[in-house]
Amino acid sequence: SHLKFALSRPEICCAGIFLYGTLPICINKLSGKGNRPDSLSLAMAEPERWTSRGDGEVKLRMGESGFAAEPPLTVDQMFKTAVERFGSYTALGWKEGEQTKTINYQEYYQACRTAAKSFLKLGLERYHGVGILGFNSAEWFISDIAAIMAGGFAVGIYTTNSPEACQYLAENCKANIIVVENHKQLQKILQDKLPHLKAIIQYKDALKEKRPNLYTWAEFMELGRDESNTQLDDIIATQKPNQCCTLIYTSGTTGQPKGVMLSHDNLTWTAFAVGRHVQLTEATKSQEIVVSYLPLSHIAAQMVDIWVTMKVGGATYFAQPDALKGSLVNTMREVRPTAFMGVPRVWEKMQEKMKSVGAKSSTVRRKVAVWAKGVGLKTNLTMARTPVNYRLAKKLVFRKVRKALGLDRCTKCYTGAAPITKDTLEFFLSLDIPVYELYGMSESTGPHTISLPDAFRLTSVGKLIPGCETKIHSPDQEGNGEICFWGRHVFMGYLNQADKTEDALDTEGWLHSGDLGKHDDNGFLFITGRIKELIITAGGENIPPVPIEDAVKEAVSLVSNAMLIGDKRKFLAMLLTIKCQVNGDTGAPEDELTPEAVELCRKLGSNAMRVSEIAGGRDRVIHAAIQEGINRVNENATSNAQRIQKWIILDQDFSITGGELGPTMKLKRPVVMKMYKEQVEHFYKEVVTPSTPDNSLPPK
Numbered sequence: 266s267h268l269k270f271a272l273s274r275p276e277i278c279c280a281g282i283f284l285y286g287t288l289p290i291c292i293n294k295l296s297g298k299g300n301r302p303d304s305l306s307l308a309m310a311e312p313e314r315w316t317s318r319g320d321g322e323v324k325l326r327m328g329e330s331g332f333a334a335e336p337p338l339t340v341d342q343m344f345k346t347a348v349e350r351f352g353s354y355t356a357l358g359w360k361e362g363e364q365t366k367t368i369n370y371q372e373y374y375q376a377c378r379t380a381a382k383s384f385l386k387l388g389l390e391r392y393h394g395v396g397i398l399g400f401n402s403a404e405w406f407i408s409d410i411a412a413i414m415a416g417g418f419a420v421g422i423y424t425t426n427s428p429e430a431c432q433y434l435a436e437n438c439k440a441n442i443i444v445v446e447n448h449k450q451l452q453k454i455l456q457d458k459l460p461h462l463k464a465i466i467q468y469k470d471a472l473k474e475k476r477p478n479l480y481t482w483a484e485f486m487e488l489g490r491d492e493s494n495t496q497l498d499d500i501i502a503t504q505k506p507n508q509c510c511t512l513i514y515t516s517g518t519t520g521q522p523k524g525v526m527l528s529h530d531n532l533t534w535t536a537f538a539v540g541r542h543v544q545l546t547e548a549t550k551s552q553e554i555v556v557s558y559l560p561l562s563h564i565a566a567q568m569v570d571i572w573v574t575m576k577v578g579g580a581t582y583f584a585q586p587d588a589l590k591g592s593l594v595n596t597m598r599e600v601r602p603t604a605f606m607g608v609p610r611v612w613e614k615m616q617e618k619m620k621s622v623g624a625k626s627s628t629v630r631r632k633v634a635v636w637a638k639g640v641g642l643k644t645n646l647t648m649a650r651t652p653v654n655y656r657l658a659k660k661l662v663f664r665k666v667r668k669a670l671g672l673d674r675c676t677k678c679y680t681g682a683a684p685i686t687k688d689t690l691e692f693f694l695s696l697d698i699p700v701y702e703l704y705g706m707s708e709s710t711g712p713h714t715i716s717l718p719d720a721f722r723l724t725s726v727g728k729l730i731p732g733c734e735t736k737i738h739s740p741d742q743e744g745n746g747e748i749c750f751w752g753r754h755v756f757m758g759y760l761n762q763a764d765k766t767e768d769a770l771d772t773e774g775w776l777h778s779g780d781l782g783k784h785d786d787n788g789f790l791f792i793t794g795r796i797k798e799l800i801i802t803a804g805g806e807n808i809p810p811v812p813i814e815d816a817v818k819e820a821v822s823l824v825s826n827a828m829l830i831g832d833k834r835k836f837l838a839m840l841l842t843i844k845c846q847v848n849g850d851t852g853a854p855e856d857e858l859t860p861e862a863v864e865l866c867r868k869l870g871s872n873a874m875r876v877s878e879i880a881g882g883r884d885r886v887i888h889a890a891i892q893e894g895i896n897r898v899n900e901n902a903t904s905n906a907q908r909i910q911k912w913i914i915l916d917q918d919f920s921i922t923g924g925e926l927g928p929t930m931k932l933k934r935p936v937v938m939k940m941y942k943e944q945v946e947h948f949y950k951e952v953v954t955p956s957t958p959d960n961s962l963p964p965k
């Protein structure tokens with residue numbers, strides 16, 4: 266028909282050829298190389314691999330067989346199937362006073378439909394956000410799924426966000442509705458600056474003030490209770506798996522948060538692939554139980570607690586808001602999860618706690634524990650369990666430890682979202698608790714590789730999830746290169762950020778992770794660095810900071826956080842913080858040292874009790890001990906450029922509340938650089954000589 270048209274109207278065709286020549290240039294400018302803007306894509310038959318438009322569609326990365334060929338589903342379709350198969354099984358559980366309340370899959374689905382109708386009644390528009398700002402709860406899940414069913418975007422907001430950060434997100438996703446946990450979170454969004462906002466719902470505690478368009482959870486659910494189903498069903502009928510339904514905002518370790526657009530297929534396929542790959546059991550055989558406590562605005566928690574659990578008909582129990590301040594272990598002991606996911610900091614905290622309890626126990630107990638841990642590590646590393654010793658150690662120690670942690674029926678313990686140290690992995694392995702690593706990013710809907718009981722290498726992040734692919738881009742001689750992902754878990758694009766999307770996805774559609782890694786001969790992936798935080802010195806040397814920071818933390822036990830500086834500078838310097846107490850209510854670091862740090866100071870010959878007595882080199886004894894540790898690290902440096910020439914102890918530890926750490930405890934380097942600009946400038950102002958009175962070490 267094109268040919269026929271060209272022959273009948275040659276003048277239009279010539280103009281068309283002219284336009285056709287210039288159009289690609291305009292298109293490239295508008296939307297990035299090789300990817301048509303969506304208005305044009307719509308006119309053409311096939312959507313492209315990515316889009317940065319909220320109402321855009323993408324081409325699914327279907328495979329011909331295996332996991333990648335699984336038929337695509339919308340969230341509603343997956344949920345309906347779960348209701349058909351597991352309708353009467355417990356879906357969600359939570360504590361109300363001393364009582365545990367539960368709802369089954371049938372009730373859960375109906376609650377989501379009611380909430381979806383309420384959202385529509387409040388004016389939720391298609392492809393607009395529903396922000397959710399609060400601790401994990403049934404209301405959080407219901408809001409999330411209802412937002413999707415009603416045609417909006419579910420948008421989790423970190424509870425630790427400042428009012429400005431909350432407003433930035435709400436504006437960015439054109440939030441029509443924001444669901445908040447309590448009065449404290451409500452205060453963060455009570456601004457006139459949100460042009461799209463139509464209503465706010467508070468799901469915990471009584472309202473402290475009445476405002477138009479502010480609803481309690483009960484009032485909100487009442488709105489949709491008797492609404493007809495027509496509007497909701499019409500919207501659900503038009504939803505497609507390749508459309509966006511969830512926005513995950515990156516936590517900003519590498520810059521301003523970006524809205525990662527996840528499609529229905531991203532969520533439902535990843536839930537299927539993970540559940541199948543790690544061999545979760547379906548509720549009809551034996552129900553999987555998880556505890557929800559990690560921030561739900563992060564993809565790891567959402568994927569495990571909401572989607573994977575729904576796929577297999579598991580039950581999710583909610584921890585208390587003060588979970589990470591100490592109550593988690595109580596919930597764990599009550600719920601006794603069958604699968605448990607922690608970010609590295611959670612495992613580290615457990616390790617610290619167990620070590621300090623262990624240190625106080627009797628000599629005999631300690632000796633038994635040391636012996637058992639030796640047996641545990643050896644047998645788990647070699648996978649050859651010496652029956653007698655292992656059985657005895659299990660009876661005397663391992664079983665008791667698992668019970669105390671609430672992990673007695675947990676067969677799947679995971680860590681992910683950030684690097685974990687070998688020391689922590691070995692600690693748990695020695696207690697016969699293998700912690701399996703997951704690796705991925707928001708842009709890959711969570712996991713890309715997973716280690717499994719029968720595919721496990723200490724410090725490896727495991728092997729690829731079937732249906733996904735990994736490419737190591739530009740590998741060096743040792744096989745180290747940028748890890749790139751391919752598969753149905755790869756995101757749609759960053760909302761309204763075509764340029765940033767283009768940086769992340771290459772023309773063939775590979776997602777560039779910004780992480781360095783390599784495979785061993787058996788296909789295990791090892792993360793060896795982060796390109797996104799590589800330091801390039803003024804001399805042109807590329808230095809990955811994390812190994813040096815970890816080495817310092819290991820050499821000087823008093824140090825809680827370390828950040829290496831030196832990008833575009835002549836030499837390396839380091840900001841250090843000291844292990845201190847944390848305020849139980851606010852999570853803010855305090856001036857008092859931890860008991861462990863006080864003990865370490867004593868051993869070194871210092872009476873320091875507070876950070877302020879040590880910071881800035883005030884305590885000469887501690888200062889000398891740290892310098893000695895740093896000298897040891899410097900001795901192992903691979904080149905002169907990799908030696909730490911100067912360092913300083915800061916007055917305050919890094920924290921999530923302070924903004925220096927992201928929700929998964931990854932360092933927000935740009936934030937720290939800004940906060941300590943003066944100290945950093947000071948490093949580079951001074952002439953480095955051996956007699957410099959601060960913490961300097963002369964260049965070799």
Ligand SMILES: Nc1ncnc2c1ncn2[C@@H]1O[C@H](COP(=O)(O)OP(=O)(O)OP(=O)(O)O)[C@@H](O)[C@H]1O
Pocket residue numbers: 514515516517518519520680681682683684685702703704705706707708726778779780792795927929931
């Ligand atoms: N098991 C792991 N081991 C080491 N690093 C990991 C692991 N899992 C995730 N990471 C790191 O976390 C990154 C993904 O972070 P995520 O997508 O959760 O973003 P984020 O925490 O919101 O921060 P950002 O602002 O950097 O995107 C990965 O690219 C990798 O650097």
